[in-house]
Amino acid sequence: MTTPHVRKGTPPKVYVSVYAVLLALTGLTVAAARFDLGRFNLAIALAIAGTKALAVIVYFMHARSAGRLIWLFAGAGFFWLAILITLSLYDPLTRGWLPPPEW
Amino acid sequence: MNRPDDYLNADYSVSSWLLTTDHKRIAILYLLSITLFFFVGGAAAVLFRLELMTPPGDLVGPETYNKLFTMHGVVMVFLFLIPSIPAVLGNFLLPMMIGARDLAFPKLNLLSWYLFILGSAVATTAILMGGLDTGWTFYTPYSTMFAHTNVVTGVLGVFIVGFSSILTGLNFIVTTHKMRAPGLTWFRLPLFVWALYATSLIQVLATPVLGITLLLLVAERGLGIGIFDPAIGGDPLLFQHLFWFYSHPAVYIMILPGMGVVSEIITCFSRKRIFGYPFIAFSSLAIAALGFLVWGHHMFVSGQSAYAGMVFSILSFLVAIPSAIKVFNWTATLYRGSISWQTPMLYALGFIGLFTLGGMTGLVLATLAVDIHVHDTYFVVAHFHYIMVGGMVMAYLGGIHFWWPKMTGKLYSEWWGRVSAAVIFIGFNLTFFPQFVLGYLGMPRRYHAYPDEFQVLNVLSTAGASILGAGYLLPFVYLLLSLKYGRDAGRNPWQATGLEWRTPSPPPTENFARVPEVREEAYAYGAEEAP
Numbered sequence A: 001m002t003t004p005h006v007r008k009g010t011p012p013k014v015y016v017s018v019y020a021v022l023l024a025l026t027g028l029t030v031a032a033a034r035f036d037l038g039r040f041n042l043a044i045a046l047a048i049a050g051t052k053a054l055a056v057i058v059y060f061m062h063a064r065s066a067g068r069l070i071w072l073f074a075g076a077g078f079f080w081l082a083i084l085i086t087l088s089l090y091d092p093l094t095r096g097w098l099p100p101p102e103w
Numbered sequence B: 001m002n003r004p005d006d007y008l009n010a011d012y013s014v015s016s017w018l019l020t021t022d023h024k025r026i027a028i029l030y031l032l033s034i035t036l037f038f039f040v041g042g043a044a045a046v047l048f049r050l051e052l053m054t055p056p057g058d059l060v061g062p063e064t065y066n067k068l069f070t071m072h073g074v075v076m077v078f079l080f081l082i083p084s085i086p087a088v089l090g091n092f093l094l095p096m097m098i099g100a101r102d103l104a105f106p107k108l109n110l111l112s113w114y115l116f117i118l119g120s121a122v123a124t125t126a127i128l129m130g131g132l133d134t135g136w137t138f139y140t141p142y143s144t145m146f147a148h149t150n151v152v153t154g155v156l157g158v159f160i161v162g163f164s165s166i167l168t169g170l171n172f173i174v175t176t177h178k179m180r181a182p183g184l185t186w187f188r189l190p191l192f193v194w195a196l197y198a199t200s201l202i203q204v205l206a207t208p209v210l211g212i213t214l215l216l217l218v219a220e221r222g223l224g225i226g227i228f229d230p231a232i233g234g235d236p237l238l239f240q241h242l243f244w245f246y247s248h249p250a251v252y253i254m255i256l257p258g259m260g261v262v263s264e265i266i267t268c269f270s271r272k273r274i275f276g277y278p279f280i281a282f283s284s285l286a287i288a289a290l291g292f293l294v295w296g297h298h299m300f301v302s303g304q305s306a307y308a309g310m311v312f313s314i315l316s317f318l319v320a321i322p323s324a325i326k327v328f329n330w331t332a333t334l335y336r337g338s339i340s341w342q343t344p345m346l347y348a349l350g351f352i353g354l355f356t357l358g359g360m361t362g363l364v365l366a367t368l369a370v371d372i373h374v375h376d377t378y379f380v381v382a383h384f385h386y387i388m389v390g391g392m393v394m395a396y397l398g399g400i401h402f403w404w405p406k407m408t409g410k411l412y413s414e415w416w417g418r419v420s421a422a423v424i425f426i427g428f429n430l431t432f433f434p435q436f437v438l439g440y441l442g443m444p445r446r447y448h449a450y451p452d453e454f455q456v457l458n459v460l461s462t463a464g465a466s467i468l469g470a471g472y473l474l475p476f477v478y479l480l481l482s483l484k485y486g487r488d489a490g491r492n493p494w495q496a497t498g499l500e501w502r503t504p505s506p507p508p509t510e511n512f513a514r515v516p517e518v519r520e521e522a523y524a525y526g527a528e529e530a531p
Ligand SMILES: [Cu+2]
Pocket: B247, B248, B251, B294, B295, B297, B298
């Protein structure tokens, strides 16, 4: 059975340039680590990492030319990640609400 | 015509097995490997059950005891239960049930098996190097700061096995979407396929988190990177959140396929259409989805926020609904069916009773206040063994007996089959029911010694375990003997519906000479269905 959603013949040029962008972003991460930006350290590192992940998904994993079902499954992955993060955070964020009983 | 053209006789060379891409042969490879691990994990249980015959720690010391129950848990969960029904019966049956010639990615399927073998070899190495003593849950800070055993090796083995599980799940999802025979719409699929599909979703969505968690554990233990240890910036409960985000859904990896098997067997041996097909199908998906929202019920006494405890408690109760839907529908299928008591049916009925008891005691544990009392006692041990052994192992054996004639072309001794099902049922209950009582009376789990007043119940449990062990050896013997002495099964010894029964037994390598066309629903056992 053929898989119609894989776009045949993505030019190698595209892969090479995406790869170059990924390398550049890695360099940017290293460079950003040299400056102490306080609370923005984490935000910047995560933003760069997120951009790289997006590039990999869209180009290397062919999500750009993929059908709806593939997008549904990719979306499900992110949705489940959101479940993991929110329900886990629910614990530490509410841990202080109940004062410890006075024994 | 006796020309051997089936998958077993296609080629006898070793390489034809080790390099096969035939889903049926890969299923046999899994069957052989996990049977080995079942007996390895069982051997550890024999040793600690013997230790628990007497109150003082006289047979093994505390360190050895800890290593034994860790080995039992790790081997049984990761090397037997998780691959059991999906990798053996699922591999063998999914393509045949949907009228395909193989899975979507046959080479990936072989890679799954090799990853399983590699991971289990690494885990076995950890055992041979002296084992590890963290329990199968690898809780921090014990596993990162205090344990002096082979934690990293054992954890890496489990990490690798996880990839095998992910690839199998991925393969099944794509196969179910893309390879169905003409006319086989979603609502004509056998319920075993729905169950496998739901299981595969969990395998793909949850297992990566286990992998990440285990790597973080290794990063903290080996490199001192602060993830879980508050002294170096970690959160002490984070490990439990991440671990149970996988490991509670993993319980459903271990039970959903069993529910699928039971749906097939119940309807076949009641000679009736299954009651409430769409409810059973969707309850599999509901269990898979809800199963991701309840993990905090393992952490009620961990120091987790009281509000999180309440939310997780309520959500845990919700999972009982789709589970109960299944039990009600199976029972309704039995109602006025013409029931026959063949071996697979005995296992399936055993499953329903034992799973129900396991599930109901799960509600007891999901209740916040009661859990404070029974947390970390034998009540918990009894509860999850009713689900995993009383449920999944019963279903696995039921499925093996149901499809053995298809897999091998031979009929086993029906008399011995029924005897072993009865022995296993009795042995199981004698082993684990006393543990409910022990836990309720306050005996904590994971101790090698205990006060004198607990001895009677422990002796009962050990006696039950020896009956159970004998019960497990029986099928091992008579199924093997059936290969040599069994009568030929023919295509369809049970007169079951389903595409897999339309091909010869054992099936040819290509499964079907011609791809079948499906014109009717599953379970068209119609004739006896008249009011
Ligand atoms: Cu759980």
